[in-house]
Amino acid sequence: MKQKEVVAMLLAGGEGKRLGNLTTHVAKPAVPYGGKYRIIDFPLSNCTHSGIDTVGVLTQYEPLLLHSYIGIGAPWDLDRKYGGVHLLPPYMQKSGGRWYKGTANAIYENIQFIEQYEPQYVLILSGDHIYQMDYTKLLDHHKVSGADATISVREVPWDEAHRFGIMNTDHNGTVLEFEEKPVQPQNNLASMGVYIFSWPVLKQYLVDDEQKTGSSHDFGKDVIPQMLADQLKVSSYVFNGYWKDVGTIESLWEANMDLLQEEPPFSLKDRFWRLRSVNHSLSPQYIAPTGFVKGSMVSEGCNVYGTVEHSILSYGSVVEEGATVSHSVVMPNAVIQKGAQVHHAIVGEKAIVPMGAYIRGHHGEVMLYDDANPSTVFSVSSSL
Amino acid sequence: MSAMLGLFYLADLQTDLGTLTKHRCLASVPFGGRYRMIDFLLSSMVHAGVTNVGVFTNRKHRSLMDHLGTGKDWELDRKQDGLFLFPPDPLEESTDVSQFRANRDFFEKSPQAYVLLSYGVPVLNMNGKDLLNEHVKEEADVTQVTTMDGTPIDVFLMKKEVFLGLVDEAPTSIKAVLQQKDSNLSIHSYEHKGYVADLTSISHYYKASMDLLFPSIRKDLLNEKRHVYTKLKDDPATKYGSRAAVRHSFIADGCFIEGEVENCILFRGVHVKKGARLSNCIILQKSIIEEGASLRYCIIDKEVEVEARRRIHGSKDDLQMLGKKCVKQ
Numbered sequence: 182m183k184q185k186e187v188v189a190m191l192l193a194g195g196e197g198k199r200l201g202n203l204t205t206h207v208a209k210p211a212v213p214y215g216g217k218y219r220i221i222d223f224p225l226s227n228c229t230h231s232g233i234d235t236v237g238v239l240t241q242y243e244p245l246l247l248h249s250y251i252g253i254g255a256p257w258d259l260d261r262k263y264g265g266v267h268l269l270p271p272y273m274q275k276s277g278g279r280w281y282k283g284t285a286n287a288i289y290e291n292i293q294f295i296e297q298y299e300p301q302y303v304l305i306l307s308g309d310h311i312y313q314m315d316y317t318k319l320l321d322h323h324k325v326s327g328a329d330a331t332i333s334v335r336e337v338p339w340d341e342a343h344r345f346g347i348m349n350t351d352h353n354g355t356v357l358e359f360e361e362k363p364v365q366p367q368n369n370l371a372s373m374g375v376y377i378f379s380w381p382v383l384k385q386y387l388v389d390d391e392q393k394t395g396s397s398h399d400f401g402k403d404v405i406p407q408m409l410a411d412q413l414k415v416s417s418y419v420f421n422g423y424w425k426d427v428g429t430i431e432s433l434w435e436a437n438m439d440l441l442q443e444e445p446p447f448s449l450k451d452r453f454w455r456l457r458s459v460n461h462s463l464s465p466q467y468i469a470p471t472g473f474v475k476g477s478m479v480s481e482g483c484n485v486y487g488t489v490e491h492s493i494l495s496y497g498s499v500v501e502e503g504a505t506v507s508h509s510v511v512m513p514n515a516v517i518q519k520g521a522q523v524h525h526a527i528v529g530e531k532a533i534v535p536m537g538a539y540i541r542g543h544h545g546e547v548m549l550y551d552d553a554n555p556s557t558v559f560s561v562s563s564s565l
Numbered sequence: 566m567s568a569m570l571g572l573f574y575l576a577d578l579q580t581d582l583g584t585l586t587k588h589r590c591l592a593s594v595p596f597g598g599r600y601r602m603i604d605f606l607l608s609s610m611v612h613a614g615v616t617n618v619g620v621f622t623n624r625k626h627r628s629l630m631d632h633l634g635t636g637k638d639w640e641l642d643r644k645q646d647g648l649f650l651f652p653p654d655p656l657e658e659s660t661d662v663s664q665f666r667a668n669r670d671f672f673e674k675s676p677q678a679y680v681l682l683s684y685g686v687p688v689l690n691m692n693g694k695d696l697l698n699e700h701v702k703e704e705a706d707v708t709q710v711t712t713m714d715g716t717p718i719d720v721f722l723m724k725k726e727v728f729l730g731l732v733d734e735a736p737t738s739i740k741a742v743l744q745q746k747d748s749n750l751s752i753h754s755y756e757h758k759g760y761v762a763d764l765t766s767i768s769h770y771y772k773a774s775m776d777l778l779f780p781s782i783r784k785d786l787l788n789e790k791r792h793v794y795t796k797l798k799d800d801p802a803t804k805y806g807s808r809a810a811v812r813h814s815f816i817a818d819g820c821f822i823e824g825e826v827e828n829c830i831l832f833r834g835v836h837v838k839k840g841a842r843l844s845n846c847i848i849l850q851k852s853i854i855e856e857g858a859s860l861r862y863c864i865i866d867k868e869v870e871v872e873a874r875r876r877i878h879g880s881k882d883d884l885q886m887l888g889k890k891c892v893k894q
Contacts, residue, residue: 215801215802216801216802217801217802217818256799441804443807449801450799450800450801450819455799456799456801457799458799460797460798460799462638462792462793462794462795462797464597464598464599464783464787464793465597465598465599465815465816465817465818465830465831466803466815466816466817467778467783467814467815467816468811468812468813468814468815468816469812469813470812470813472811472812472813473810473811473812474805474809474811475805475806475807475808475809475810476805476806476807476809477804477805478801478802478803478804478805479802479803479805479816480802480803480818481599481802481817481818493802494802495802496802
């Protein structure tokens with residue numbers, strides 16, 4: 182069998198605890214975005230466009246939708262004879278079955294998968310972020326620097342640095358220290374959770390880490406700090422493009438609103454870096470005589486009889502007559518019934534906002550509405 | 566195993582839809598914001614369990630072949646059966662008999678017991694299972710599909726043996742035999758009880774397109790239970806600018822609307838710039854309507870650029886058409 186230069190391992194097992202009911206039955210990477218996408222479309226499309234055709238997707242939490250969405254990877258040209266996308270949930274072995282204990286442990290449990298391809302490098306990605314990146318640039322940097330591991334980093338505002346894993350580097354970009362959420366940050370380069378390793382080195386560290394009692398088996402907390410402690414060469418690669426972690430309701434909402442800017446921060450339809458996804462073949466959207474849409478994005482299959490302002494209406498949704506949606510994100514197949522008012526909110530997939538309901542969040546506190554939480558229908562945020 | 570072999574014989578289609586059929590065959594004429602004419606009956610066939618389809622094309626078939634590809638988007642990309650395209654054999658006469666005879670092997674090898682033969686690309690959403698059940702029940706040689714008021718649609722269902730009999734013995738045209746009232750074949754009429762678009766001229770095409778703005782027609786034609794399949798593209802959701810004003814329109818994905826649009830059908834990727842005003846128009850894929858342009862009762866083909874502040878005002882009886890890729894100054 183041919184050897185692959187790079188195998189990508191995409192961590193998609195996260196629960197997204199801070200996304201409320203959006204992730205009650207759905208893993209975070211399968212959360213809808215931008216009217217017709219799901220978060221995982223970003224790393225998958227990045228892989229395709231970067232020429233990486235072998236991607237292991239590690240799932241664990243509520244994987245049903247994620248598995249059926251990814252399938253054999255055809256939408257991202259990842260249905261290949263040799264390589265392609267592979268779904269890797271935890272599994273039973275002769276020695277018993279184990280759930281993945283941490284990001285590094287998930288890779289450890291799949292060493293066999295990676296070994297099939299005898300890769301020189303392994304790229305670790307997460308399914309939690311919105312960004313468009315050419316991984317070959319990261320790989321080139323890794324090769325040129327002669328490092329054993331390269332961490333992709335991005336500058337964050339200094340007053341936010343304490344929320345991230347910060348790299349302290351020298352003037353060459355070599356990482357000297359990795360501080361997780363430092364109280365007094367010495368640098369403002371945050372880890373993006375994108376790492377590239379020389380495989381033999383990574384393999385050894387995964388095996389060693391697995392033996393350590395007390396380890397949380399996490400890249401950021403255990404494996405990388407150990408590599409630094411052992412004086413391995415760890416380099417940093419600075420990424421300057423748009424990058425958004427959509428781990429909270431507020432940040433998911435903001436990432437959606439960013440698409441509505443006059444000049445959006447990135448392109449969904451760049452001819453050479455098109456965001457690929459599962460397409461639904463629904464009918465074109467219908468804007469009724471009573472419908473009114475401004476400053477928004479509306480997807481196929483939608484029916485608009487009411488008002489949609491500065492919002493994202495995902496595929497198959499309905500805004501009935503007299504209803505208003507503003508500064509909000511309506512997830513797929515939701516219905517905003519007659520006269521309902523939705524402002525500064527996220528309406529969950531397939532949720533039905535009842536007639537005349539009033540849902541209002543405000544900047545800094547986006548309201549999440551879903552059918553499981555009808556009590557929010559008549560509540561008015563106290564700090565209006 | 567599915568019972569019917571789907572067959573399209575498209576070489577006889579004469580319909581002239583002006584600039585829309587200048588460079589493409591009728592089957593690939595765009596319709597309804599994101600579809601092509603062939604998508605409707607083809608999808609009905611697939612929903613009736615058809616897994617094997619032959620399409621006999623005519624000239625100007627490049628865009629049709631590009632549209633259909635391997636048939637994947639209609640679930641026809643299969644190991645067994647599938648979608649088979651038959652460009653016309655130039656050494657044979659261009660009659661259905663000759664073209665079918667030259668490809669008799671294909672019909673022989675198809676395991677299906679019935680043949681659903683269409684001489685056109687009717688725009689309807691048909692219950693093929695119902696049609697088959699009625700054909701079997703009535704025990705006629707051939708069942709022809711008609712509209713509710715009895716107008717025949719050139720779609721015929723028959724047993725494969727009957728079909729092969731016609732291929733072997735019809736003098737010059739199988740279609741002529743099927744349309745003859747006094748042929749040896751017993752012909753039963755199956756009434757399709759739903760909407761059928763009349764597409765016999767460009768003004769009929771225009772009216773049928775605008776019919777989609779009626780909910781009852783949309784519900785019929787774009788029936789969720791028998792979904793119309795079409796070629797899939799990775800387009801983002803349509804974006805509306807801060808000065809967009811859109812009313813009563815049917816709009817595909819990937820558009821960017823900054824101007825005013827009323828009573829229009831917009832296909833994929835259309836860009837309506839600021840100050841542009843469109844009413845009662847059909848704008849095909851990726852066309853650009855520049856700032857301040859004003860269009861009424863127009864049919865604009867693919868990839869056309871209408872220059873800034875240009876006025877093209879047609880009327881219901883005087884539709885204005887712009888051909889593919891033209892730049893209108």
